Amino acid sequence: MKSSPDDLAIFGGKPLFLQVLHVGRPNVGDQVKLMKRMSDVLKSRWFTNNGSQVQEFERRVAETVGVRHCVAMCNGTTALEIAIRAAGLTGEVIVPSFTFVATAHALQWQGIMPVFCDIDETFCLDPNRIEELITPRTTGIIGVHLWGHTCNVEALAAICGRFNLVLLFDAAHAFGCSRNGVMVGRFGRAEVFSFHATKFLNTFEGGAVVTDDSAFANCCRAMRNFGFSGEDQVSALGINGKMNEFEAVMGLTSLEHMEEIVVANRNNYLAYRKELRDIPGLILMDYEENERNNFQYIVIEIAEKAGVSRDLLHALLQAEGILARRYFHPGCHRMEPYRSLYPRAAHFLPQTERACARMLCLPTGTGVGAEQIRTICALLSFVVRNDVDIRARWKGLSVSGSSSGSME
DSSP: OOSSGGGSGGGTOOOSOSSOEETBOOOOOOHHHHHHHHHHHHHHTOOSSSOHHHHHHHHHHHHHHTOSEEEEESSHHHHHHHHHHHTTOOSEEEEESSSOTHHHHHHHTTTOEEEEEOBOTTSSBOGGGTGGGOOTTEEEEEEEOBTTBOOOHHHHHHHHHHHTOEEEEEOTTOTTOEETTEETTSSSSEEEEEOOTTSSSOOSSOEEEEESOHHHHHHHHHHTBTTBSSSSOBOSOOOBOBOOHHHHHHHHHHHHTHHHHHHHHHHHHHHHHHHHTTSTTEEEOOOOTTSOOOOOOEEEEEOGGGSSOHHHHHHHHHHTTEEOBOTTOSOGGGSTTHHHHOTTGGGGOHHHHHHHHHEEEEOBSTTOOHHHHHHHHHHHHHHHHTHHHHHHHHHHHHHHHHHHTTTO
């Protein structure tokens, strides 16, 4: 462990981790079984086009969530784009800016204007700020269940009912989670999951639309396959959004080990909670113990009491081989094309701005264990205890680098 600020890797010391730690290093499950399934797919010579593995994965996901339909896709963004089109959204749709940019892109890509709404203390859409954003062009709301924490589903549904709007959910972070005992996937017109490699349950790349609406599901199935409604009949506009068989077998293997992965994530969360509790200014985001959760993200808020900024702490950790992530810095409204479309958006998103400047995600998953967590938290404690010296050293390094051009 570090004994002085000079030992920090960012100032020339030896990094704590030579093999870097990731926020979302992929979970694999039973590798032998995975390779056997892949071998079976190769022998079958049926690699894509709604094969048996995709159908089985869809059945298992729908069963886990408790819905009638799961439509598997090649990735979560495509699944969201197809859900948006199947729902008939046009004009303007209200979304949070505090989310991965794909949420906004899925709308803008189709000529639909994302209207950014601020968040509340849950880091999800603030229902109290939505009605002021509704115009005659508004056709829907897309809520984002962030870090496994659910939106205020009931309030959003009530607003959509009053204004005749479509309600969809980006549930990329929330597979295996619940709200008031109801599994995520059963809310709104439909919900969209991501099974990207960084998610606790993955299909390498992949995603899905889940719904109880049969007509909606059939529309999504047609759209993901070029609009085909028969062997050689195209009845609507569509794209190629299909999940392939190899992705599906990865998903099936992940599903079989889902509970083990959740237990590992929960143990990591509890270890972080123990180690962080006495470090001033570092506030760990809690999980509700009375709900089901995937414990996929370890999220801390960096308050003023820590003595160092979130961005300085992020840089210090990265240099040590701890690849913490600033989810979701700087906010969609500060990315293109939205910062050009909404140059004054920051003035109307104070809670989003605050979150974008203070939140940090730490490594977890089956690739991270208790010893590594103790080391990470010991480093965090050291930084907070030595905040004055570290800030001074960083300021001197920044000024020196700026004058020489080396910090560009």
